[in-house]
Amino acid sequence: MNPLLPNFNRRHFLAAAGASSLAWLTPLGTALARAAEKDRAPAKSVVVLWMGGGPSQLETFDPKPGTDIAAGTKAINTSVKGVQLAAGLEQLAEQMQHVALVRSLWSKEGDHERGTYALKTGYRPDATVAHPSLGAIVCHDLPNKNVDIPRHVSIMPNEWPARGGVLGAQFDAFKVHDPKDGVPDVTPHVSPERFEQRLEDLKVVEEAFARGRGKRVEATGHKDTMDRARKMMSSDQLKAFDVSREPGAVRKEYGDTPFGRGCLAARRLIELGVRCVEVTLAGWDSHANNHDITTRLKGELDPAFAALIRDLANRGTLKDTVVLCVGEFGRTPQLNALGGRDHWPHNFTAALAGGGIKGGTVVGESDPAGGKEPKDKHPAANLHATVLKALGIDWEKTFRSPIGRTFARSEGTPIDAILS
Secondary structure: OOOOOOOOOHHHHHHHHHHOOOHHHHHHHHHHHHHHHOOOOOOOEEEEEEOOOOOOOOOOOOOOOOOHHHOOOOEEEOOOOOOEEEOOOHHHHOOHHHEEEEEEEEOOOOOHHHHHHHHHHOOOOEOOEOOOOHHHHHHHHOOOOOOOOOOEEEEOOOOOOOOOHHHOHHHOOEEEOOHHHOOOOOOOOOOHHHHHHHHHHHHHHHHHHHOOOHHHHHHHOHHHHHHHHHHHHOOHHHHHHOHHHOOHHHHHHHOOOHHHHHHHHHHHHHHHOOOEEEEEOOOOOOOEOHHHHHHHHHHHHHHHHHHHHHHHHHOOOHHHEEEEEEOOOEEOOOOOOOEOOOEEOOOEEEEEEEOOEOOOOEEOEOOOOOOOOOEOOEEHHHHHHHHHHHOOOOOOOEEEOOOOOEEEOOOOOOOHHHEO
16 A cells, blocks of 8 residues: 555545545645555456357447447447447446446457357467466465365356366366256265265275375375365355345346346355356357347346446445456357348457456447457457456466466456556
8 A cells, every 4th residue: 555545545535635625636636546546456356247159249338329230229328428338238337337348359269169268268279288267367376265165166157168277177167057056966965974974985995095006196186176075065155156045136136037146146156255256148149130139138138247246336345356248259240141140259349347447448449330450459368468467466477287388377468448
């Protein structure tokens, strides 16, 4: 913290100046507050809202009302003057002061699996190395020994969940589905006494197997995995997954949908100390009937995304949490013969909010005529570098793979225009 302002931020300083009619101190206050904000504590966790299938930027975060490529899609004003979202995101529009948009993302991957890899890891697929996902890096670099449950969670994952890559399977996302169905495989199907006896029997077998195989057995990490599983099964922290413990009014705000419940569970989990929660809303692959598909999915996305931001802000934890909403690519500016939009990695949009993110800002501009070259373009890797910087993680620091290959946590450059 800046010694000149040990307990002040910019808002407090200006409020004090105004209260005492010291308006002439405003420039000084702004300068000192900005210096203090440089010492702002970094965010602690990240929530990734994964739009599986690749959402149309034109029907979500980058509308082009009145143009041919809009194909009739309307735009709505937001709480930030001059920034519009597509119709159907009215609740999110009210929270735009917290949200930054990067409207000039691009990738070289137009295939679902490869695009997912690129956006979740920040790297193009490479047969010689398995790059860790964003969440795996966050969990690796920001350990939390006070959490008994997995610190990397994926709710309703698709076929390509976030992985630990070269960091190891212990950093893979723990997969659960609709929170209303509970956490699978954590309740023994026998009495506690019989369960303990089975563990004792297993211990005898494992000790016999380990004789003469010490290093090989240790390398598997089996014992550590078993210990962590047992600790998790008996932990009260599992209650964080149970959204039924929330007041009915809160659950209603998020929406009575699997995605809404997933976002509410994400809020509960990160407040517990979980470092990364990924919540998937699948189905955006709109090769036909694009407008109908996106309208339906926005009906789930809008209340949940808006409620997550509003809830975190009201609880004072938005400053500690980066929220990232993105898919593997965007959709073509032109509709096809089936009224759909096809894969378009050339420019699409990500929305970010929370700790370290400068809300109400927009970076980049896509071509209103539907061209492939946006202004101020940013590769997917820049998105990762930005989030890592917001979390206080050195994005340029290298990992070493099991075969000795080194690579940076991100090969991108932070988008400083959206960072506080």
